[in-house]
Amino acid sequence: MSSLQLVQATPFSATSPKTHYTPLQLQSLESCSNMSELKQHHSHIIKLGLSTNNDAMGRVIKFCAVSKHGDLGYALKAFDTIPQPDAFIYNTVMRGYLHCRFPRDCIHLYTQMLENSVFPNNFTFPCVLGACCHGDAVEQGRQVHAHVLKFGYSSHVVCLNNLIHMYVNFEFLEEARRVFDRMLTRDVVSWTTLISGYAQWGCVDEALRVLESMPERNSVVWNALIAAYVQNNRFHEAFDLFNRMRAENVVLDKFVASSMLSACTGLGALEQGRWIHSYIEKNGIELDTKLATTVIDMYCKCGFLEKALEVFHGLPCRGVSSWNCMIGGLAMHGQGEAAIELFMEMERKAVAPDNITFVNVLNACAHSGLVEEGRYYFQYMTEVHGIDPRREHYGCMIDLLGRAGMLEEARKLMDEMPMSPDASVLGALLGACRIHGNIELGEQIGKKLIDLDPNNSGRYVLLANIYANAGKFEDVANLRNLMNNRGVKKCPGFSVIELKGVVHEFIAGEETHPQAKEIYTKANEMLECIRSAGYVPCTEEVLQDLEEEEKENPLYYHSEKLAMAFGLLKTNPGEILRITKNLRVCRDCHQASKLISKVYDREIIVRDRNRFHHFKNGECSCKDYW
DNA sequence: GTAGGGTTAG
Numbered sequence: 001m002s003s004l005q006l007v008q009a010t011p012f013s014a015t016s017p018k019t020h021y022t023p024l025q026l027q028s029l030e031s032c033s034n035m036s037e038l039k040q041h042h043s044h045i046i047k048l049g050l051s052t053n054n055d056a057m058g059r060v061i062k063f064c065a066v067s068k069h070g071d072l073g074y075a076l077k078a079f080d081t082i083p084q085p086d087a088f089i090y091n092t093v094m095r096g097y098l099h100c101r102f103p104r105d106c107i108h109l110y111t112q113m114l115e116n117s118v119f120p121n122n123f124t125f126p127c128v129l130g131a132c133c134h135g136d137a138v139e140q141g142r143q144v145h146a147h148v149l150k151f152g153y154s155s156h157v158v159c160l161n162n163l164i165h166m167y168v169n170f171e172f173l174e175e176a177r178r179v180f181d182r183m184l185t186r187d188v189v190s191w192t193t194l195i196s197g198y199a200q201w202g203c204v205d206e207a208l209r210v211l212e213s214m215p216e217r218n219s220v221v222w223n224a225l226i227a228a229y230v231q232n233n234r235f236h237e238a239f240d241l242f243n244r245m246r247a248e249n250v251v252l253d254k255f256v257a258s259s260m261l262s263a264c265t266g267l268g269a270l271e272q273g274r275w276i277h278s279y280i281e282k283n284g285i286e287l288d289t290k291l292a293t294t295v296i297d298m299y300c301k302c303g304f305l306e307k308a309l310e311v312f313h314g315l316p317c318r319g320v321s322s323w324n325c326m327i328g329g330l331a332m333h334g335q336g337e338a339a340i341e342l343f344m345e346m347e348r349k350a351v352a353p354d355n356i357t358f359v360n361v362l363n364a365c366a367h368s369g370l371v372e373e374g375r376y377y378f379q380y381m382t383e384v385h386g387i388d389p390r391r392e393h394y395g396c397m398i399d400l401l402g403r404a405g406m407l408e409e410a411r412k413l414m415d416e417m418p419m420s421p422d423a424s425v426l427g428a429l430l431g432a433c434r435i436h437g438n439i440e441l442g443e444q445i446g447k448k449l450i451d452l453d454p455n456n457s458g459r460y461v462l463l464a465n466i467y468a469n470a471g472k473f474e475d476v477a478n479l480r481n482l483m484n485n486r487g488v489k490k491c492p493g494f495s496v497i498e499l500k501g502v503v504h505e506f507i508a509g510e511e512t513h514p515q516a517k518e519i520y521t522k523a524n525e526m527l528e529c530i531r532s533a534g535y536v537p538c539t540e541e542v543l544q545d546l547e548e549e550e551k552e553n554p555l556y557y558h559s560e561k562l563a564m565a566f567g568l569l570k571t572n573p574g575e576i577l578r579i580t581k582n583l584r585v586c587r588d589c590h591q592a593s594k595l596i597s598k599v600y601d602r603e604i605i606v607r608d609r610n611r612f613h614h615f616k617n618g619e620c621s622c623k624d625y626w
Numbered sequence: 627g628t629a630g631g632g633t634t635a636g
């Protein structure tokens with residue numbers, strides 16, 4: 001590569017004119033816009049006899065090693081010509097290694113620096129500690145810690161912050177805490193690093209304790225914790241924290257906005273999500289690609305597809321993730337054709353799809369029963385875009401074929417996959433066995449799946465439902481015993497409905513809601529009404545609520561039925577009911593929802609674990625295909 | 627003469 005070629009050096013001798021690079025020349029060197037300009041400067045420096053001058057060469061190295069249009073290879077060659085590089089030059093090349101993701105080389109250069117008796121300084125340590133993180137160099141990291149102390153930086157805040165960060169990275173939380181505790185002065189970064197460290201390793205409560213003891217909190221540190229709650233699906237706590245942050249008059253920045261949008265997405269809290277979106281618009285917070293994707297995702301997953309499309313089409317420029325998100329949104333709402341249409345538009349706009357694009361396209365096909373289209377795109381992604389199918393893509397295809405009743409073909413594809421099928425792939429096939437009542441294959445896959453994912457209650461429930469459908473109650477009982485022996489608890493089903501910006505949560509059969517009596521009365525009335533419209537309880541999946549069996553009529557009080565009853569009580573005729581459920585909708589609730597939409601003349605939008613159901617006029621947008 | 631650390635999608 002010619003760009004790696006060093007300019008020809010004029011031999012430097014003692015008689016060469018001793019001169020300086022003028023301030024103007026230095027300025028021009030620093031504002032180089034490309035490597036060829038830089039090389040001219042370098043050549044000039046050599047001619048002036050300044051090739052051993054660390055001041056001049058440091059700037060050359062800086063441009064090559066760390067600037068946007070630099071060239072690390074050239075920096076390294078130039079570095080080799082410098083007889084006695086100073087700390088600045090070592091630091092700069094080390095940063096170059098780190099930027100280019102060569103952490104091991106960075107650490108190696110650090111040892112050379114020491115061997116050549118060049119003292120590391122406060123700029124050296126952040127860089128080499130970062131290299132230890134990225135290079136998984138635990139032992140070297142500890143040694144660098146010793147060097148920080150030995151070279152006199154034991155009270156340098158930035159160096160110590162980097163030590164905390166490194167220990168957090170290695171999940172050495174006690175060491176991180178020890179460094180933090182010994183600091184004489186801490187800045188907000190010290191606190192944030194420790195708090196986000198606890199949070200990211202799942203010690204959210206410890207993170208909160210540290211936050212409580214912090215003297216002054218900015219939006220970054222609030223967000224470190226809010227984001228952690230969101231990641232752990234503790235959305236209500238994220239909201240509590242957000243409200244506390246607002247009470248302290250800390251401004252809502254784009255990071256917090258993004259986390260809170262995700263919290264709204266998690267809960268299906270559309271009104272809250274809209275409030276944050278309008279805050280973003282009113283306060284001129286820039287809708288960068290990530291934030292735009294988060295907004296679109298929120299509208300999709302809170303059931304407001306039209307608004308998601310409006311935001312999407314209003315974006316000045318759309319990155320691949322925005323397209324992916326919108327295609328995925330249409331897919332989960334069962335609008336397979338529209339998703340494919342959007343994908344074709346993406347191609348017309350010459351946006352290169354990635355593997356996620358195809359996961360979403362295939363999912364769109366699967367959720368809408370577009371078998372031929374799915375087969376086509378499965379081939380197309382490799383043949384036209386050179387994207388090899390991953391596990392997820394096979395999973396989509398197996399889901400697609402399985403739902404469509406082509407169980408043999410689905411199984412064949414699973415056997416042919418070049419990688420071993422994981423729990424989600426097996427889960428797709430098992431789900432198909434449940435839909436199509438294939439007991440033999442279902443039992444075989446179900447047992448495998450339970451072995452692979454023994455703590456996931458959903459797997460047991462799915463197989464139990466297959467047995468129950470087939471009347472094999474002895475097998476159901478055995479599975480239940482297995483679950484009990486292993487201490488696997490069924491994940492309790494809950495549904496939320498947001499009314500006037502307040503999120504109300506319902507758990508199946510629970511009677512702790514302050515208006516429980518009223519709600520249960522309404523639920524009974526609701527069920528009576530639809531019974532006269534032809535509702536027959538579908539009891540075969542009673543196992544959806546394994547723990548509720550003692551209750552007289554567990555099915556009647558599934559959480560989404562309670563949420564619907566509450567919604568009917570608290571809203572005006574004609575208002576849309578939007579409900580979010582953490583598990584899959586069971587057949588009985590699906591049937592009941594269709595009838596409720598008809599009898600009460602209401603549009604009901606239910607988000608379940610996998611997709612959306614728009615109930616209207618006695619029908620569902622999923623065409624009973626879910 | 628000059629460079630460093632913490633928070634966000636799918």
